[in-house]
Amino acid sequence: MEFNLARKPWIPVVDLDGNDDAVSLIDVLRRAHELRRILAEAPAVTAALHRIVLAMAHRVYGPPSREAWKQLWKDDAFPVEPLEEYLEEYADHFDLFHPERPFLQCPDLVVCGYSTPAKLVAYRSSGNNATLFDQTLASDRSLLEPGEAARWLVTLHAYDPGGLKTPFLKEKSSERAPCNFFGCVLVEGDSLKQTLLLNMPVYNPKSEEPSMTTAEDAPAWERKPPVPQPQVRTPRGWTDLLTWPSRRVLLSRTADNMVDGVVITPGTRLRADLSDVELMAAFGRTATRVSKRGQKPFTSYGPWQAVQLEALRGVWRHSQELLLARTNVRRRPEPLEHVAGMVEQGIIPESTVYTIRVFGQQLNKKGAVVERWLEETVPAPVSLLRAEHDRAGRIIGHAVFLADEVGSALRKMERDYHAELSADPSSDLELAYWPKLTAPFAVFLSSLGEAMEERRSETPAAEVWARAVGRVARVAAIQWADGTPRRERSLLAAAEHLGNFTGRLSWLLKRFHASIAGFTAAEGAQ
Numbered sequence: 001m002e003f004n005l006a007r008k009p010w011i012p013v014v015d016l017d018g019n020d021d022a023v024s025l026i027d028v029l030r031r032a033h034e035l036r037r038i039l040a041e042a043p044a045v046t047a048a049l050h051r052i053v054l055a056m057a058h059r060v061y062g063p064p065s066r067e068a069w070k071q072l073w074k075d076d077a078f079p080v081e082p083l084e085e086y087l088e089e090y091a092d093h094f095d096l097f098h099p100e101r102p103f104l105q106c107p108d109l110v111v112c113g114y115s116t117p118a119k120l121v122a123y124r125s126s127g128n129n130a131t132l133f134d135q136t137l138a139s140d141r142s143l144l145e146p147g148e149a150a151r152w153l154v155t156l157h158a159y160d161p162g163g164l165k166t167p168f169l170k171e172k173s174s175e176r177a178p179c180n181f182f183g184c185v186l187v188e189g190d191s192l193k194q195t196l197l198l199n200m201p202v203y204n205p206k207s208e209e210p211s212m213t214t215a216e217d218a219p220a221w222e223r224k225p226p227v228p229q230p231q232v233r234t235p236r237g238w239t240d241l242l243t244w245p246s247r248r249v250l251l252s253r254t255a256d257n258m259v260d261g262v263v264i265t266p267g268t269r270l271r272a273d274l275s276d277v278e279l280m281a282a283f284g285r286t287a288t289r290v291s292k293r294g295q296k297p298f299t300s301y302g303p304w305q306a307v308q309l310e311a312l313r314g315v316w317r318h319s320q321e322l323l324l325a326r327t328n329v330r331r332r333p334e335p336l337e338h339v340a341g342m343v344e345q346g347i348i349p350e351s352t353v354y355t356i357r358v359f360g361q362q363l364n365k366k367g368a369v370v371e372r373w374l375e376e377t378v379p380a381p382v383s384l385l386r387a388e389h390d391r392a393g394r395i396i397g398h399a400v401f402l403a404d405e406v407g408s409a410l411r412k413m414e415r416d417y418h419a420e421l422s423a424d425p426s427s428d429l430e431l432a433y434w435p436k437l438t439a440p441f442a443v444f445l446s447s448l449g450e451a452m453e454e455r456r457s458e459t460p461a462a463e464v465w466a467r468a469v470g471r472v473a474r475v476a477a478i479q480w481a482d483g484t485p486r487r488e489r490s491l492l493a494a495a496e497h498l499g500n501f502t503g504r505l506s507w508l509l510k511r512f513h514a515s516i517a518g519f520t521a522a523e524g525a526q
Contacts, residue, residue, distance in 0.1 A: 001257050003146040005103055006087050006094040010147030011049055012040050016191065022147065025094060026087060028053055029060065032193035033077040043375035044122065045151050047184040047359035048158040050199075051280070055219045055242040057196050060086045064204040070347055073197055093221045096150055097253055101225050104153055104243070106265075108228040109250035112166060114261030117251070118142045120152045122159070122370045142260075149251060149259040156264070157246050159361050163368035165265050168228040168248065174266040176367050177246040181274055182281035182306035183315060185322065185333040187380065188355040198354065201279070201338035205237055210334060212277045213237030220245050230266040235277055244270065275304035279334035282307040282321040287329050301328065309360030309374040313407075313434050316378050316441040317400050322356055323384050323445075324393045340385040350453050353446060354380040379442050381449020392448065394519060395458050399444060399465050402512045403437055406473045406505060413501040414480065420493050428483075432476035440468035462516045470509050477501050 009022035014036045023031060028038070038053065040046040060083050063069040072078065087094075096103050121144070144152075162176040187198040202209045205217045217237020220226075226245050235241040245268045252261035275283050286302040307318040315322070321330045325340070336356075342348045360374040384392050407430065414429050447461035477498055484494040 002092075002098070003096040003150075003257055004092075004094050005096060005150055006091070008147065010150050011038060011053070012151075013037065013192070014039050025053070025056055026083060028192070029057060029078050029083055029196075030080055032196060033191055035192040037188065037192055037195065040151060042122070042155075043359045043373040044159045044179070044361045045155045046375075047179065047186070048155040049151065050186055051158060051179075051184070051242045052154050054196060054199055055239040057200060058203040058239050058242075059219060059222070061200075062203050063200065064202065066202060066341075066345075069197065069200070069202060069342075070345075073342075073347060078193060090222060096146055096153075096251065097257070102251065103150070104157060104220055104245070105250050106226050106228050106248040107250060108225075109168065109248055109263040109265065112168065112250070112263045112265070114250075114252045114263055115166070116142050117144045117149060117259050117262045119264060120144070120149060120156060120249075120251075120259075120262050122152070122155070143254070144259040146253070146257050146259060153249060153251070156249060157244060157267075159370075160247055160264075161363050161368050161370060163366070165247070166263060168230075168265045171230050171266055174230075174247065175269055176363070178241070178244055178270050178274070178278070180361060180363060180367070181308075182278060183309045183358040183360045183374075185280050185282060185307075185335070186357045186359070187333075187335050187339060188357050188377075198339055199280070199335040201334050203238065210238055210279060212241075212279075219243040226268065228265065230268070232269040232271050234272045235270070238279060241270075241277055244268065246270075273304070274306055275331065278306070282318060282333050283331040284318070284321045285329055299328075304331065307358075309358060309362070309376060311362060311372060311374065312430055314438045314441070315358050315376045316438060316445075317403070319378060319396050319400065319441075319445065320393050322358075322378060323380060324390075324396070325385075327390075327393075336380070336385055339380075339382060343382045343386045348382060350383050350386070352382045353449065354382065356380045376438070377442075379445050379449075381446055381453070383449045383453035384445070391458075392452060395448060395462060395516070396445075398512060398515055398519070399441070399462065402466060402508065403441075403469055405508050406469055407433060409501055409504045409508065410473060410476060410480075412504075413477065413497045416500075417484070417493055417497045420497075421490060429476060429480045432479055433472060436472045436476070437469065440465060440472070444468075459516055463513070466509055466512050470505060473505055474502075477505075 006025045009024050011023050011028050013021050013023055015021055015034055016036050038046055038049050040049055063072055092098055094103055158177055158179040160177040162174055164172045165174050189195045189198050205213050205215050214237050217240050219239040220243040228248055247267040248265040250263045251259050254260050283304040283306055285304045288300045290300045291297045307321050309315055322332055343350055356378045358376050361370060362372045364371050410429055410433055444461055444465040448458055451458045451461055481494045481498045484490050
């Protein structure tokens with residue numbers, strides 16, 4: 001009995017009326033204009049499903065040129081005919097239990113012993129793995145619905161932690177799957193159709209577009225099943241990377257198509273710099289001015305580092321890398337470059353504000369156990385995407401720097417207090433500060449985008465942001481002081497360090513206002 005993922009519902013979605021549903025790979029494209037978004041049981045699953053659907057959409061629709069993209073954008077729905085033609089050619093390639101080419105699996109692993117399917121699901125405990133949310137253990141007899149197993153199979157290839165796996169022959173060691181190394185960025189529109197197209201730059205393997213794509217590019221399901229031995233290679237193109245086979249996997253099933261076992265062995269290691277191949281990531285790097293005797297001064301650049309999500313500090317701190325035009329020290333995701341181009345051509349109105357949704361996964365220090373999933377959003381006013389100069393970057397840079405400096409002042413207040421009393425600091429103070437800045441920064445970005453679109457002064461937006469930072473920091477500091485022990489020495493020390501912080505905060509806010517005023521005055525004089 002087959003379970004064909006092209007025909008069977010397995011992708012969780014929300015429609016435009018807010019109703020939950022599940023759809024097949026055919027329907028996720030055929031009904032994309034009726035759907036709001038893909039929304040799975042965990043952020044990592046949602047991200048992995050988007051990457052699979054994007055790979056499918058690229059192979060079906062391209063778009064092979066900017067003109068083709070514009071036509072798809074104007075159409076009410078994705079055309080059905082190319083989708084049906086594609087699925088005619090690859091009809092059995094999406095069968096989860098195909099005897100010769102099971103979807104994203106390696107049938108040669110049939111000679112290995114099966115483990116519990118709990119190993120497939122990140123929040124279920126197996127072996128030395130820690131449980132995230134439940135107490136399903138390796139000793140339990142687990143069964144998975146085929147749709148759930150398919151979702152976690154896709155997620156495994158994208159997000160599986162590193163560590164020791166069952167060896168096919170000898171090799172047990174596996175490195176972290178590619179998506180663990182960056183925050184996966186998705187530009188979100190009003191419908192799933194819009195979202196997919198916003199994240200679909202021109203795809204034409206024959207002309208090697210996008211830049212890391214070759215004529216041999218194809219997703220994993222179009223190729224023969226991989227050999228069981230681990231491999232190391234470079235990606236052949238964008239859909240190859242979107243469906244990267246980081247593990248060798250084989251599912252087993254019961255007579256009624258429930259998944260009752262899994263084999264997971266090391267797969268294909270990525271041999272490429274992430275910054276050269278990954279299009280759904282933002283990157284930044286340091287620049288250092290070097291002066292040596294007898295030589296002309298020059299700028300030395302550090303390696304590109306992917307923007308990743310942090311449990312405490314919001315991804316909004318990386319708004320320059322996410323939103324703004326590329327420079328020598330920042331590189332926004334390719335879909336944002338693509339959207340900026342469509343704005344320049346008048347296809348997307350400059351007043352539009354999209355949402356950037358960033359997905360991530362945090363592992364333990366050894367990189368072998370999932371500790372938490374992360375998902376954050378940042379508004380993306382397209383007027384900022386198409387900024388033709390660095391004005392927006394400098395203003396956003398000042399805003400983020402203010403938050404960082406105030407955060408450092410809060411940490412110093414607590415650190416000095418605890419050093420005086422020989423006590424250990426806690427993370428409660430930062431918890432009262434950083435998460436509270438996410439919403440004010442979203443307001444700041446939207447206001448900044450409106451000001452730039454309407455050619456107004458950006459100073460009011462910056463001032464509102466500064467007031468929000470000051471207010472949040474003062475509340476956090478006062479709550480911290482109120483929570484100190486009610487002993488005379490502790491109270492006196494807390495009052496002293498609170499006073500020092502208040503003075504530092506006042507100075508930081510004055511410096512910020514002066515910087516913004518000086519910057520805008522200088523710009524206005526030009």
